[in-house]
Amino acid sequence: MSTRSLVSSVTCPHCWAEFPPAQVRYVAEHAALMGDPVLGDSAAMRFLPSRFDARGRAIDPFGASASRMACMRCHLELPPAALELPQAIVSIVGAPASGKSVMLAAASFSLRSGLVVDGLEFVDADPSLNDLTLELESSLFRSSTPDSPAMIAKTDLAGRLYRSFRVGDANWTAPKPQLFVVGRKGKRHLLCLYDNAGEHFLPGADAPHEPVTRHLGVSRALVFVVDPTQDQRVIERLGGREAVQAVGGAGSIDQRQDLILIEVANRVRRLRGLSAYDPLPFRIVLALSKADIWGSVTDPPIAADFGGFRSGQSIAVPPMEVLQRADATCREFLARYMPELLATARALDPNLRIVPFSGLGNPPSSATLGTRLAIRPRDVKPVWPAAPLVVALSEAEPALFPEHAVG
Ligand SMILES: Nc1nc2c(ncn2[C@@H]2O[C@H](COP(=O)(O)OP(=O)(O)OP(=O)(O)O)[C@@H](O)[C@H]2O)c(=O)[nH]1
Ligand SMILES: [Mg+2]
Secondary structure (H helix, E strand, O other): OOOOOOOOOOEOOOOEEEEOOOOOOOOOOOOOOOEOOOEEEEOOEEEOOOEOOOOOEEEOOOOOOOEEOOOOOOOOEEHHHHHHHEEEEEEEEEEEOOOHHHHHHHHHHHHOOOOOOOOOOEEEEOOOOOOOHHHHHHHHOOOOOOOOOOOOOOOOOOOOOEOOOEEEOOOOOEEEOOEEEEEOOEEEEEEOOOOOOHHHHOOOOOOOOOOOOHHHHOOOEEEEEHHHHHHEEEEEEEEHHHHHHOOOOOOOOOOOOHHHHHHHHHHHHHHHHHOOOOOOOOOOEEEEOOHHHHHHOOOOOHHHHHOOOOOOOOOOOOOOHHHHHHHHHHHHHHHHHHHHHHHHHHHOOOOEEEEEOEEEEEEEEOOOOHHHHOOOOHHHOOOOOOOHHHHHHHHHOOOHHHOOOOO
C-alpha cells in the first residue's frame, strides 16, 4: 500500500474554515444514510469516522466503505488533493465587465494546453467541481461550432455558481471554487480560484452570511483586473464611448476602479486583523485587460507586438525581460491616464506588478447578434491570457516559477 503524506492544516476551499486533517468528515455511502444537518435532506450524511477498512477507507455507521471526504464545517466535498497538497488561493478581483470571466476561461484553457510555461502540469483537481470553468472554456475556447459567434455571459450574483450550507442557525452562501493541481520543478500545489461577479466587490456589497469574497482573507496573491476602457480619459483618447463600446470596452464607467481596489484592500485587512495602514500581506498584480483595444495608445504601442513578444505562441508567458518591459510601458500609461489607480495600488503594495493581456485577442462585434457583442470562437486568439495568474503564482510560490518571480 502506498503511503500518503497530509498537510498539517486543511483550508476548506468552499467556506475557508481551517482544521487539522484528522477532523475531515467522510460522505456516507450506504443508501439508507441520506440527509445531513448542514447540507439538507438530499445530501448523504457526513460523519467523523472511527473505523477504517484494510485499504484505509472509512466505514460508515451502516458498514459501507466511504472514500469521499468533506469539510468539517460546511460539509461540502473536498478533493483528496485538498488534504495532501499545500493550497495557493489566488483572488481575482475587478469591476463588473472588466474581463474577469474571459480571463479565467482563457487562462485555464491555455494552461491546460502545456504551451504556456515549460514543464508545467495543470489539471483539474476534480472535474465535477470545475464544471463552471469547463463551461466558460467551451463557449469560446473549445467550441464545437467555431463559426457561430458567442460570448461569455455576465457572472450571476446568485444561483448555480454558488452553494448553500447551514452553520449554527444561519444559512450561508459561498461561490463554487475552481480547483487545479499545479505542478512544476518537483513541487505541487492546489490552486484555488473563484469567479466573482464584479458587483461583489463594490463598497457595501459584503453581506455577513454571503461570504462571497471571504477568500480575500486567506488568499496568497491578488490579481486585480483593470479595464482601462472604463476610464473616461482613456475613452476620450480612443474616440469616445460609443466607439469603445462597439469593440467590447467600457460597459459602464460608473465604477471608479481605484475605489474598488480600496474596498478590496479594506476587506483583506479586516478579514486578517491588520491595521488600516498596513501594506497588503501579498503581491498585487494589476492585470490590464482588453489590450487589443487600448494597446495602441501606450508608448511604445503595446498592441503591436506586446513588447516584442507576440510570436506564433501568443498564449505563452513571455520571458522576464519582456514582462518587465511591458510592466514599464503600462506603468507609464497608468501614470498618464489613470494616476489615482496607480497611486492607490502602489500605496498598498510598493512592489506591485503590472501585466497587460487580452483574453479574446480580437474585438467582439455586434454585427451578427444584434445589440449583444459576440465573437466567432475561430477568431479568438488570446494574448498572454495566463500571464497575470502565473506572475501572481510566481510571487506567492517562487519555487514553482523562479524565472518569473521578482520576490
Ligand atoms: N475587445 C475585447 N473585449 C473583451 C475582452 N475580454 C472581455 N471583453 C468584453 O468585455 C465584456 C465583459 O467581460 P467578462 O469577462 O464577462 O467580464 P467580468 O469581469 O467577468 O464581468 P462580471 O461577471 O459582470 O463581473 C465581454 O462581454 C466582452 O464584450 C478582450 O480581451 N478584448
Ligand atoms: Mg464574470
